[in-house]
Amino acid sequence: MKPAAVFQNLHLAYGDRPVLNGLSFAVEQGEFFIIIGPNGSGKTTLLKVIAGIVKPQRGAGQILGHALSHSSRRQLARQVALVPQQPPSDIPFSVAEVVLLGRSPHLGLLSLERRKDFTLAEQAMAFAKVDHLAGRKLDQLSAGERQRVFIARAICQQARIIALDEPTASLDLAYQTHIMDLMEKLRKQEGITVIMVSHDLNLAAMYADRLLLMKQGTIINLGTPAVVLNFEALERTYGCVLLVDRNPLKDVPRVTQVPKGFLHKTPRSGPEP
Amino acid sequence: MPPYSISLLKRLLTVSALLALLLLITAFAGVITGSTDQSFQAILVQLLGKGVPTSTLGEIIWRIRLPRVILAALVGATLSVGGLVFQALLRNPLAEPYILGISGGSAVGAIIGILLGLSRFPGGALLAFCGSMGTLLLVLLIVSGRAATRKDSLILGGVMVNALCSSVIMFLLSVTQNSRLHSILFWLMGDLSLSDPHQLLLLSSIVLPCFGLIFILARPMNLLLLGEEMALNMGLPVRLISLVLLSTASLMVSATVCCTGLVGFVGLVMPHLLRLWLGPDHRVLVPACVLGGGAYLILCDLVARLLAAQSEMPVGVITALIGAPLFIFLLKRAKS
Numbered sequence: 001m002k003p004a005a006v007f008q009n010l011h012l013a014y015g016d017r018p019v020l021n022g023l024s025f026a027v028e029q030g031e032f033f034i035i036i037g038p039n040g041s042g043k044t045t046l047l048k049v050i051a052g053i054v055k056p057q058r059g060a061g062q063i064l065g066h067a068l069s070h071s072s073r074r075q076l077a078r079q080v081a082l083v084p085q086q087p088p089s090d091i092p093f094s095v096a097e098v099v100l101l102g103r104s105p106h107l108g109l110l111s112l113e114r115r116k117d118f119t120l121a122e123q124a125m126a127f128a129k130v131d132h133l134a135g136r137k138l139d140q141l142s143a144g145e146r147q148r149v150f151i152a153r154a155i156c157q158q159a160r161i162i163a164l165d166e167p168t169a170s171l172d173l174a175y176q177t178h179i180m181d182l183m184e185k186l187r188k189q190e191g192i193t194v195i196m197v198s199h200d201l202n203l204a205a206m207y208a209d210r211l212l213l214m215k216q217g218t219i220i221n222l223g224t225p226a227v228v229l230n231f232e233a234l235e236r237t238y239g240c241v242l243l244v245d246r247n248p249l250k251d252v253p254r255v256t257q258v259p260k261g262f263l264h265k266t267p268r269s270g271p272e273p
Numbered sequence: 274m275p276p277y278s279i280s281l282l283k284r285l286l287t288v289s290a291l292l293a294l295l296l297l298i299t300a301f302a303g304v305i306t307g308s309t310d311q312s313f314q315a316i317l318v319q320l321l322g323k324g325v326p327t328s329t330l331g332e333i334i335w336r337i338r339l340p341r342v343i344l345a346a347l348v349g350a351t352l353s354v355g356g357l358v359f360q361a362l363l364r365n366p367l368a369e370p371y372i373l374g375i376s377g378g379s380a381v382g383a384i385i386g387i388l389l390g391l392s393r394f395p396g397g398a399l400l401a402f403c404g405s406m407g408t409l410l411l412v413l414l415i416v417s418g419r420a421a422t423r424k425d426s427l428i429l430g431g432v433m434v435n436a437l438c439s440s441v442i443m444f445l446l447s448v449t450q451n452s453r454l455h456s457i458l459f460w461l462m463g464d465l466s467l468s469d470p471h472q473l474l475l476l477s478s479i480v481l482p483c484f485g486l487i488f489i490l491a492r493p494m495n496l497l498l499l500g501e502e503m504a505l506n507m508g509l510p511v512r513l514i515s516l517v518l519l520s521t522a523s524l525m526v527s528a529t530v531c532c533t534g535l536v537g538f539v540g541l542v543m544p545h546l547l548r549l550w551l552g553p554d555h556r557v558l559v560p561a562c563v564l565g566g567g568a569y570l571i572l573c574d575l576v577a578r579l580l581a582a583q584s585e586m587p588v589g590v591i592t593a594l595i596g597a598p599l600f601i602f603l604l605k606r607a608k609s
Binding site: 048051052053072073074075076077078080081082084088091092093094097098101102104105107109110112113157 | 495
């Protein structure tokens with residue numbers, strides 16, 4: 001089976017500020033792949049490269065065996081669907097209309113949506129549990145509902161890879177697990193590859209097959225949560241004191257930030273004298 | 274099934290039929306109303322082609338009123354569709370050719386054309402197009418890189434560009450004693466009285482293909498509403514489409530400015546009214562703006578003619594009286 005995505009030696013700079021510095025990695029099909037790292041490490045940019053929104057200045061990429069440099073935008077759109085970090089709320093469309101827009105890469109300029117497209121949109125809305133909101137306008141939804149609408153839109157795009165940028169960032173705890181469970185279900189039932197940027201290390205450890213830890217546009221660590229979430233690498237990457245122990249629910253590391261007042265209680269992570 | 278499943282084609286046809294009917298009714302009203310009192314029957318006989326075309330009434334209807342109505346329809350349609358395009362591209366409900374200063378830029382170009390002794394087409398129109406592209410570029414430069422305050426800076430940019438254009442126009446008017454410019458002041462507020470069949474033909478040969486192109490790009494305009502990144506991720510070549518839409522809209526707006534001068538706010542009023550009624554789908558809105566915008570400007574012109582019974586009132590006065598309060602209302606709502 002071809003890998004979902006392969007990247008070699010990606011380089012990208014905004015102006016003279018380098019953002020990606022020679023990344024190489026591959027994502028397998030059907031994998032739950034989560035990119036973590038401190039702010040400004042280039043996670044979102046990497047996701048945009050995967051979704052074909054920005055082009056790397058150097059390096060090569062393949063999506064499902066097709067070279068990025070040889071794929072048209074439309075081809076790429078049928079393979080990777082993006083769920084943005086902050087879905088726009090000020091657009092005048094209803095939920096159903098937004099989800100249906102996901103069919104665009106499959107339609108010609110003047111062709112109208114057919115019955116099949118409506119059916120796919122309805123299935124996507126049912127899957128993301130937003131079908132009861134179909135007629136509502138986007139600005140009448142909560143942040144969690146809106147996030148699910150854009151996930152439904154991505155599903156409706158029928159791409160084999162879904163890329164999400166911090167989908168749980170502004171949501172409360174219940175919505176966070178809801179979104180993650182939704183992606184897990186999509187992966188299990190449909191075999192869809194999920195590539196996600198996340199700040200929540202513990203949620204990432206529970207769901208991900210593999211984690212990619214980035215800093216300043218380079219890969220610090222890539223592997224299973226047990227490998228990547230080791231205390232030394234995390235402290236070095238994030239530059240703060242952490243406590244890493246076992247998660248009682250699953251055999252993965254659990255990461256806790258250590259406030260200054262608790263430094264003396266964490267022998268493993270206290271600053272060396 | 275929810276309302277979205279109503280076939281788009283059916284909706285498109287129903288809406289177009291209704292608005293086409295409205296356009297015909299207003300056009301008819303525009304033709305039968307005027308300063309000379311004539312019996313309804315006599316006018317009807319003329320319109321059905323059974324009267325004597327060389328009679329005074331025939332002259333008035335075929336050479337004055339009908340061209341004027343058609344010009345109003347073309348200009349209204351162009352400005353409405355232009356407003357719709359700018360609103361979608363800049364994702365700003367307040368964008369409009371007049372407010373953005375694009376009409377003003379065309380006017381500068383057109384006046385320079387007149388001063389140079391060029392004919393209205395193609396020389397004047399070409400200069401007007403350059404003027405509109407220049408102001409568009411200027412406004413986009415002012416706006417770029419300030420996403421947070423974009424709504425306001427877009428308007429401010431437009432206001433400043435407009436002020437600049439007005440002063441350039443006044444400057445040109447003051448330093449030349451050109452007899453060709455005697456009607457320019459009138460023209461600055463939108464003048465539909467200078468319509469002859471030849472000019473109508475030229476104007477429609479420019480704007481009608483533009484309408485067609487914009488209609489073809491209606492679904493991409495829907496995608497643009499979701500923002501650049503989403504549109505890119507759905508396979509849209511955003512830059513190319515934006516460039517085509519912007520230059521098409523500028524081209525047709527500058528062509529109408531050459532013919533009629535500055536008619537403001539039409540591109541604000543019609544898209545908003547139609548969006549309230551029909552929702553945000555551009556595949557319905559583009560044809561609706563063509564037909565509805567035409568009807569709207571015919572109606573405004575009718576009001577202007579009725580209010581200034583014996584003299585002439587520029588149609589821009591009426592459109593501004595309706596449009597400016599709506600603009601203020603929308604600005605207020607956008608802030609809250």
